[in-house]
Amino acid sequence: CRARPCAADPGAAPVCEPDCARFDELNPGYAGLADGRERLARDARDLALHARVTLGHDQLRAEPPDFDAAAASLRRALVHARQLGRYRQTQAKIVGLALATAKDAHRAGLLSRAVATLEAARTVIGANERPRVDGQLARALADRGIVEANREGSALDAPAADLRRSVDLSPHGRRAQLSLGIVLRGLALQRWGSGSLSGARTVLEDAVEALTAALAHFPDDPEIAEERRRAQDELDFVREQFDESGR
Known part of the structure; x- marks a missing residue:
């Protein structure tokens, strides 16, 4: 009853059923708020955005790195970012993390790793x-x-x-x-x-x-x-x- 993702959009944040009678009981932090369900969905998406960016960054820096998984995580992060109106800011953050990760690899002489890190970021971000x-x-x-x-x-x-x-x-x-x-x-x-x-x-x-x-x-x-x-x-x-x- 508490929440379920939209089956039509796997990237959507979990949302509480509109007719859930136990919303206040199951979500006390949002109890009594007129827009409680909307806030819950927004906060869930915000948490998912942070988790996806962090996961993608960790996958880029793993030993060995998983570039395909990192690209998938960062791409999903941008889905949430678009819905939250933070797409450009999230793009810039992803680029900053990728540049820093690639620079560390470059300095260590791991040139193929640096190239692959930047290639992964390039498949995710927009032209801007x-x-x-x-x-x-x-x-x-x-x-x-x-x-x-x-x-x-x-x-x-x-x-x-x-x-x-x-x-x-x-x-x-x-x-x-x-x-x-x-x-x-x-x-x-x-x-x-x-x-x-x-x-x-x-x-x-x-x-x-x-x-x-x-x-x-x-x-x-x-x-x-x-x-x-x-x-x-x-x-x-x-x-x-x-x-x-x-x-």
Whole structure:
């Protein structure tokens, strides 16, 4: 008799049946209040909001973290927040918690954990809060890509993908722009070494394109200009070999 959730909306706060004759007896804290049932529903939703945010944060910081569960908890928190008229404030709080959690992971050298934390938050929040996440996500992706690219014997496909995404999220990140060009040139060499001349050509075309775009943001940068020149020279050479071999 006390309360039950709405079957049509699993995210709804529990509410007391409108015709419950024992409301005052079962809910003494709200007894005698004209809007007792509404207050109970609002307070229950407020408690659910707090619990979901706390749970999501704990799931992000768990050992090991459960990013899918955290995203689900935070998404449900936003359902309650919308009903309480606190959607924007709750979004900002979720972003703040995610940024702090990711920063701790980043400082500890747990770059994949930092990336996954920010990705989880990004799936939950709206476009208005996304720039705050995207800036830190771009830095984490760039650092992960650079660290992996510098690992001896590393295949460069994954680092190239990280750096490309970093540049997409934050085109004004010079370090990621320059590193992307360098890594793409290295990836082209790996393609060549594996016997794929056409693969090397395609990657070098991407490198020239990426570095040309970088120069649009940093037109007077000598390192980026030099890297683009090298990529273009290598592309011209590979094209000559490709034309001669027909492969």
